[in-house]
Amino acid sequence: MSELRKSLGTLQLLAFGVAGVVGASWIYTNSTFFAAYGAGGVILGLCLGVALAACVALAYARLAQAFPRAGGEVVFSFAALGRGPSFFTGWMLLGAYVSSLAFYVTAFGYLLGRFIPALDTLQLYTINGETVYLPGLAIGVALTFAFFALNWFGISVGAQVQILMFALIILGGLALIVTGFTVGSPENFFPAFAPDASPLLDTLRFVVPGMTFLAGFGLVAVLAEDAKISPRKIGLTVVWTVIVAGSFYVLVLLATAWVQPWEEVAAMKLGTVDAFRAAGFPALSTVAYGIAVLGLLTSFLGLFVASSRILVAMGRADLLPRRLAAVDERTGTPRTALVFTLVITLGLGWLGPGAVTWFLDTGGIYLGVVWIMVVIANLRLPASRVPRSLPATVLSVVGAVGALAVIVLALWPGTGSSLVWPSEYLILLVWFVLGTILYAVSRRTDPQTSLRALLGHDLPDGEIPARRAATAESNSGETR
Template identity: 25%
Template sequence: MEQKSKFDKVMGAWDILVIAFGAMIGWGWVINSGDWITTAGFAGSIMAMLIGGLMVIFVGLTYAELTSAMPQCGGEHIFSYRAMGATGSFICTWMIILGYVATSAFEATALPTVITYLFPDFNQVYLYTVAGRDIYLTTIVLGVAVAIFITAINLAGAKTAAILQTVLTAAIAIAGILLVVGSAINGDMSNISGQVWESGAGTTVSSVFKVACMTPFLFIGFDVIPQAAEEINVPYKKVGRIMLLSIFLAVLWYLLIVFAVCYIMPDSAIAAEMGAQNGLVTAKAIELAFHTPVMGKVLIIGGLCGIVTSWNSFLMGGSRALYSMGESRMIPKRFGELGKFKTPKDAILLCGLACCIAPFFGRSVLVWLVDAASFGCVIAYLFVSISFCILRKKRPDMARPYKVKAGKFVGAMAVIMAGFMTLLYIVPASFSAALVWQEWVVVGTWLALGVFFYCYSRKKYGAEFGRDIFVITDDTKEKADADKEAISIVSAKEKYTGRKHFVITVGCEYGSGGPEIGRMIAEHFGIEYYDRDLVDKVVAELGVDEDLVREADNRKDVRYGFDTSYGVRYANLSNRVIDAQFKVIREFAEKSSCVIIGRSSDYILRDRTDVMNVFIYAPEEDEVKNIMKSEGLSEQEARSKRSLIEKAQHARHLYITGTERGDRRSRDIMVNSSMIGWEETADYLISVIERRFDMEKKALPKEA
């Protein structure tokens, strides 16, 4: 289904860079650097970051190409849908949402925890204990208050969220740069030589992989860019480059942090700090670099800013992923609607609600969520990498403003590395980070919830489930306008002499190529083509929400009498849509020569003498194959969708006309489009139309 973007393009190059980079650097470098170094040592940590970074770079290359080719809200949802169909897209998007929402919820508990490093007496009014950790009223109030603030910022618009991100990312960068510069000036290489390798997880190799397993959580964030693609006012080729730049900067950032800590602190100092109450090695490192505890506070403030930048980005990404699923009717459609500020209001509110609930459970429980979130992200990365490979083979002609060189190699490496990371979370081994049983409970619960929504939405929305939304971008519109202008020029040169007014109605079975063949006919004659325009015109006529009109337009159980199934406000909506279509189709036919697709237009225009009624069909197996190819569906999904749509169209045509849709008595010509192919069928119909309306081609002047 084609539609214009509903979002405002408000974000520039800098905005998307800080959204991605700010999410990736976050606050993990403040909290976890001591864990990396004591587990794998200096060289082991560097190697682990490079392994994780390499995986993300290969995956990032696939994202960069796919985002430039399909710049639509939802990112992973769109990529996987075009490659794998509705079911593959559902799994991929559902898992990335787990990553975004779980990480956002964790930040709501992390913030009060970091505050206690600045204000040791912050925890006041004990309430209860969860998983061995005490819960205090002050931590709940702070976590909920900041959750409400960030939710409000995101509701106010993507640009507002981007401005907040810029300010906070600058604060993080200042704190990190101070650490690196101070360490470089006052550190000593002997500190590194004493902790080159560690084997805190068993062997050196297992220690390196143990740290490498932490990197997906660190590098989550670049994928927020494709989630908000429709809100970005940047050339698509440049978007891909910015995404890769954010990844390179994040990898460099973590490498510098590891170097700075090890260069200023010997292994004994790091071990001592890890055994202290706070265990913030980076804060201690900057204190040693500048010889004052004040700088430790400065760095912790940078860590607080990092919590908010990650939180802000993931809430933005999670809400857009939910929006894309709602718009495709994979979850309740209310999540696919925008609010007054052109943001997905209900999706943002749902993510915000999860963040408000999180502080009541405490950090211990939510640590399980973080590991489950990382697992969800690598699953999504794997699906996107596979989608990249499929689309390279399936759609080689797809426009790719940013096209990756050595695509087969990049795609294969992305699949291998993302697959390897996925296995590290599944297979228990000394070098893996396999999920513990509590984390499997989280993943299992999330999957069960996904199965529920999948089944519920398929039943509720029928053929609308998993609908493919093709957003017409400015570039697409410009090309369409240029094509239309070219057609007008051909018409102006009078391709035919003495051409009369005529109308072609095209009824068709789903998957037979009727709309495509109808468009070829319209382009040949340089006349108007009406398909989705009918819905737009009816929306304007009735003043009713577009989604309601589309649902009523495709409904098979149209009711006689007073129908309030859409609510009293929209009483008799299906019949009102049909009445409006009668009026609109007659207006189109009167205005100019045209091709009209479906909507029982043959019946509506039955009293006109300048109409030729065409019906296009094909064997069911051919129609199913066409649907599979054009929509990326499995055979079962394509067959099910065809059956649902055909039943709805037959029922509506019978309700409107009292006759069967394929009744030869209401058609002038019926054609099997599979017999000679769509283009040849269009050429054949063009020749019939020329004879039917006595068109004579204008003789072209002979060359001298």
């Protein structure tokens, strides 16, 4: 089976990881967060969220080093747990990524429309309170095709574009951070909580949304087969992705509360964008807006590429149709998977940000499940295959417990992080049912054959701990 072309160096892989994590909305919605949790709750809660994500990243790093193959989590769970858990993991991951991609189709036009009123004309329809306008939708569709074209002839071109946007985001963030701490005052930040607030409770309440800020760091592992660096460096890049992205979030948000009293920022409409304008820095206000635009573009590009690699892995293992694993011999790109990603992105993207928000909220549950599955896979594989230390193992379990908390808080009504009834619960149910049907009708192949296709080589007997369980599952599937 053809392999993906190895084109990504360390910096390019880090750019896909960090820029794929740093999204758009946080830069202008932090005023809402400040109002709800206080600046202290946002900053401290985010720090805890970053810590938990870093714990999970330790498990990712070990597994990515052992299995530097396309699909990341799909490969990990198949090697450790077998066919069924692998499909479940891949399906959850695909649901999370596709939800974000669909959102980006109209989110870019929506973001531009906040500053270019002419884009909010030619109304098409309204879903869940959000109106979709023709200019914004057209921009999103054109952007989707542009990212598709960037990757049609290889990932290297898209990687160069990603690096450029990544560099601009970092430089813009540094300008905000340096200015905020230089001209701002700690009196703008302290006291960090509202007088009638509970600091501990507000901090803990923001851990859940804080963890979702870090969603996407796993795409480093998903793109491992595209990397031309050593497996060890791939693993380290996963951890550095969380550290760099998390630090960027914390410092920019802290600078926002430093340059202008956070209570005033909480009453503003566009968070950091308005805060720096009110502090007398209109140019930096534009920079903050530019970070939001670039963050959306980089996340869009990163998840578009990553989604195609998940499809490749699931195709290789016959979890989805085998043709999705096809790789063009000349360019080394998975063109069939790219076409499928394009179709499903546009197929859902037309719904607009109002409806797709339902998918985004359920996406947090999907990612929580994936994180837990990765930690379980890390524990299940023998140390001879995935070397690990006791502290790293304990920390990864802590991260999995945090992910489980995210899922419970989302599913349990009335927590403040609960899914919207009934729409989001129905979407979650439909995605599970659709996955169950696809798994039931998927082609049953010998688990060893599927695993060899995933790993790209033959493995000696006894090296795969899930071998016996996977074979038993295959046999039981045939008797059914």
